[in-house]
Amino acid sequence: MKSKQPAKKESKQVAGAKKESTPSFLVKIIKNIVILFAAVILVKTLKGSKEDSYEWNDGYNWYFTSLIEDNFKAMKQYKTLTTEQKLESKIGFNFSYLKFLKTNTPEDAIILMPPDSVFFPSNEKSEFQVFILTPSWASYFVYPRKLVYEKQNNLALNKKVTHVAVMNSWGYDKLSYQAARNNKYNIFPIKN
């Protein structure tokens, strides 16, 4: 008899614990709705809106508006663009110019580029961005063609130049023949 009593007590405790750990269906529903409500409020507060953004959530506001929403709009607007057109829209004239060099030269071309002062004349606004002056950056867009910049002082490659990227009046003197001066930008083989 004595040994049965603690067992009874234990089983009562287990039953009580079971009762506690399995809340009723109604409690579950209410708890579900309350936590959902808290989650929605949290997300809404983090997001903010274009008109209603504070210093602490400006990053999240940028994320939801610019990175997500505006980007979906842009993708819808530009869905017919080719990869090259997309690059033109992101990189600007630098890409258009390098594409021009690429499409008008053979793959093994070694192109002599104008000096920095021709890309960025001191008294004029340039159409280019400074990246065009970085050989490794510009070479990406014309690869496997090679670009030769004067500042690199690359004697070995200078001797092998096959083409000259003529700009304004620069570059004609590098050619071994008279070329037509009809365009602002042009690319000519060094020998006719």
Added chain:
Amino acid sequence: MKIIGWLVIFILGLSIINLVAYKIKVLAKIGFSLPIGMGINSFVMFSLNLFHIPINKINLLLGIDTGIIIFCFIGFYFVNKSIISSGSLFTKIDFKKAFNLNLAWIFLFSYAAYLVYAITVKSMFWPTYNSDSVDGYDFLARVIAREGTINNSIFNPDNLLIGVRSLYPPLVPLNFAFAYLLGFEDSKIVVALFFISLFVSFYAMTTKHTTPLAGALFSFFLVITPEFAAFSALSSSNPPCAFYSGIGMICLYTYYRFKEKPYLFIGILFIMLAVWTRTEAVLFALAGTIYLLSIPFNKKQLISVALLGFCSLVALLSWQIYMTSILHVESPMPIIKKLFWDPEKLSRILSQVKFVTFNTQFYGIIIYLFIMIALINTIFIFKKKENGILLGSIILAWSTYIFFYYQIDSDFKDLSMGGWIHSGYKRGLFYFLPLILFYCANNFISDKLFKKYFLV
């Protein structure tokens, strides 16, 4: 070919996991497979390159990857003979436990999944145009895909075209090259796959320690971190490194907490791959040893620590040696190799670090949330020792990371082009995000909230 190629990489990763860590969670296996596959694939490409075998023959690469898969299957048969014979090869997925369908979970998880989709779509729509990649990883990848070797024309001393970012360890450029070889017009698919894998893996690992609702909430915080999400839609090596270092550390912590060996092997592999992605990730090898040394010390622990150190060193040194002896270029990091004390330099670094770290435009409220939770939990640090270890590992890794910048040979006065802290450190903080959010989900207070009051 595109789908077949990534499927082979996925199966390659999965077969490696099944060979060395069969007993880990199914959802974690799904999240881990592609990053492990890509890591192994880069080792294959690098090894072939060492033997002067062209690495731009896609059929050869897929053939070798398939060979490794078959080898892993045979190995799996011998290692897990008892599991196969007992018929318990396929573990049942407890969907109720894994996804605990409550309304808040459905809302947070589905919203986070939608945002991962949105970032992936953005990534796939725009071609590579960020200068880091154009003048670095992606250029190197394109040239590898065309010329079939890492030592290619951009390292030609007659026309050296290397940017700083062409000299990071080769995991990212090799996988970018692999994407080109599969016929992709752009290599950004690789970063997108890492971002998806990080979401799945982080959720899987967090829910191993806490409730699905906490997993969904902190996975949501991870994918909405503004700077991280923006970079995951670009072409960069930081998000892949964030995967390897963040998830690697979580795996090592899981081993420390539950003493489940499969997580130790995967953790060590991830830290090794993190170093194989970016050299500075070697600091996680140091921080990871905290977990291993916190377990009662014995001979096996010593082997684990040695294995972690050895694997990280192999990844670190193999690339350094290759750079200096084959590519004949120096490391892009101008590190001062002796210790010194310069309080003015340290003060300048710390003020820039403070500006970047606490900038809500970059990391939202994550850093504030982490510090707040850490401060509250200091009261309970002795009640849950493992939380203190986790926090200690984050602090150690973070301090080492700042110390690494202190050792760079720069006075930190020039802020043109962003400067070291405003560009490098800012993106390097991505590696800490999974670990920080994992801590936010796993501590005394969060346990009380999510396992008691928010349990539906």
